[in-house]
Amino acid sequence: MAPQSVYIHIPFCTNKCYYCDFNSFVTNNPQLIWDYLDALESEMELTFAKWPVQQVKTIFVGGGTPTFLDQAQMKRFLEMVQKHLGAFAAPDLEFSMEANPGTTDKDKLRLMRDMGVNRLSFGVQSFDSALLKRLGRIHDVEQVYQSIDNAVSVGFDNLTIDLMFGLPDQTMDIFRDTLHKAFQLPTTHFSAYSLKVEENTLFHTLYQKDQLPLPSEETELDMYLLLIEEMERHGYLQYEISNFAKPGFESRHNKTYWLNEEYYGLGAGAHGYVNQERHVNAGPLAVYLQKCKEGLPRVEQFRVEEKEAMEDHMIMGLRLREGVDAQRFERRFGKPLREQFGAIIEEEVAKGMLEWKDGGVRLTRQALPLGNEVFARFLGE
Numbered sequence: 001m002a003p004q005s006v007y008i009h010i011p012f013c014t015n016k017c018y019y020c021d022f023n024s025f026v027t028n029n030p031q032l033i034w035d036y037l038d039a040l041e042s043e044m045e046l047t048f049a050k051w052p053v054q055q056v057k058t059i060f061v062g063g064g065t066p067t068f069l070d071q072a073q074m075k076r077f078l079e080m081v082q083k084h085l086g087a088f089a090a091p092d093l094e095f096s097m098e099a100n101p102g103t104t105d106k107d108k109l110r111l112m113r114d115m116g117v118n119r120l121s122f123g124v125q126s127f128d129s130a131l132l133k134r135l136g137r138i139h140d141v142e143q144v145y146q147s148i149d150n151a152v153s154v155g156f157d158n159l160t161i162d163l164m165f166g167l168p169d170q171t172m173d174i175f176r177d178t179l180h181k182a183f184q185l186p187t188t189h190f191s192a193y194s195l196k197v198e199e200n201t202l203f204h205t206l207y208q209k210d211q212l213p214l215p216s217e218e219t220e221l222d223m224y225l226l227l228i229e230e231m232e233r234h235g236y237l238q239y240e241i242s243n244f245a246k247p248g249f250e251s252r253h254n255k256t257y258w259l260n261e262e263y264y265g266l267g268a269g270a271h272g273y274v275n276q277e278r279h280v281n282a283g284p285l286a287v288y289l290q291k292c293k294e295g296l297p298r299v300e301q302f303r304v305e306e307k308e309a310m311e312d313h314m315i316m317g318l319r320l321r322e323g324v325d326a327q328r329f330e331r332r333f334g335k336p337l338r339e340q341f342g343a344i345i346e347e348e349v350a351k352g353m354l355e356w357k358d359g360g361v362r363l364t365r366q367a368l369p370l371g372n373e374v375f376a377r378f379l380g381e
């Protein structure tokens, strides 16, 4: 069965945020973007010729900052998506695009909506202007409201917001205020991540010099618990460690990943999972562009053997609040979940980290902040 989800990466940003190590580049050369779009189209052609699309249920355009594209570039990009995927779109296609406050005028948003985008993911991070500056974001709080107003006014009704916590000098009160402001907005979904200090970022340099005043681990945990409590109180159900949705508005694209299903991955640095093989594309722009002239832009590709697929299945699936469904596991691998992982599961159940519920196994509430420790148990056994 061909993948039913497509990820497309747009690796450009106005500025590099101080904490970010995602594959993104700052450029003021429009030609580079046009060249990138040509390369992307050649990757699409080769990919879909080799592994033909049957039906597409989700498309996710991420970055970088997809809305960094100007009106003409956005039009070219969306026409390309239409040309290669339009005929295969499921009637209830979820078509998400990341949008950064400060890069979303009404005309661009209207074009996006007219060309089929039906879900926007706003990178807001915080409703505290000082903190936004501290993060190196290009927008202030006013621009968040403006962007969301623009989106609603051109007809978007499925909006998600990314937030971050555990940020330098962020107090519980600042975070509580951010949540309070977030709940005033017409959103169906939130993602909230605790800051990870990544190598090769300004934050990492500051951290090493002891100049990054992060909240204590205890405060960070309190923020996470506050997040869960407040989301629930406002009707957003926690369906994954970092994700919350009004009922029916879970991200179907991201569920592809958590359910360990296959997806096409296109663009610089994108990863994909097609025909039982995982692959990673070249990240640096020059390499990606060059490789696309010669064929597929992949730098890594490997077949996922059954044992690894089972481990992935656990590690990804346990992120979901519904957990890993035992029947689904058995249907996919022809082997009962208890037979493959029973011993580890029972040990973790005894420790209070996992629990059986509705025919599946999932993290207990107390294990939610400690997921990584549990996931590690399923690796390389």
Ligand SMILES: C[S@+](CC[C@H](N)C(=O)[O-])C[C@H]1O[C@@H](n2cnc3c(N)ncnc32)[C@H](O)[C@@H]1O
Binding pocket: 007, 009, 022, 023, 062, 063, 064, 096, 098, 121, 160, 161, 162, 190, 191, 251, 254, 265, 269, 270, 271, 272
């Ligand atoms: C971690 S955020 C979550 C998005 C948002 N919170 C939502 O649910 O709509 C998504 C980011 O992960 C990265 N990403 C997702 N899928 C990817 C893929 N297949 N290949 C490469 N990067 C990917 C991209 O950088 C993208 O901006």
Ligand SMILES: C[S@@+](CC[C@H](N)C(=O)[O-])C[C@H]1O[C@@H](n2cnc3c(N)ncnc32)[C@H](O)[C@@H]1O
Binding pocket: 019, 020, 021, 022, 062, 063, 064, 065, 098, 099, 100, 122, 123, 124, 125, 162, 163, 164, 193, 194, 195, 196, 197, 198
């Ligand atoms: C790759 S970004 C793309 C979204 C978009 N470019 C933006 O920043 O508005 C996806 C999300 O990952 C989160 N993120 C990025 N770097 C992070 C880090 N070092 N620690 C925690 N979350 C991070 C942010 O919430 C961000 O919105």
Ligand code: SF4
Binding pocket: 012, 013, 015, 016, 017, 020, 021, 022, 024, 063, 064, 065, 100, 123
């Ligand atoms: S806008 Fe998003 S992708 Fe770009 S540098 Fe900032 S966090 Fe990273």
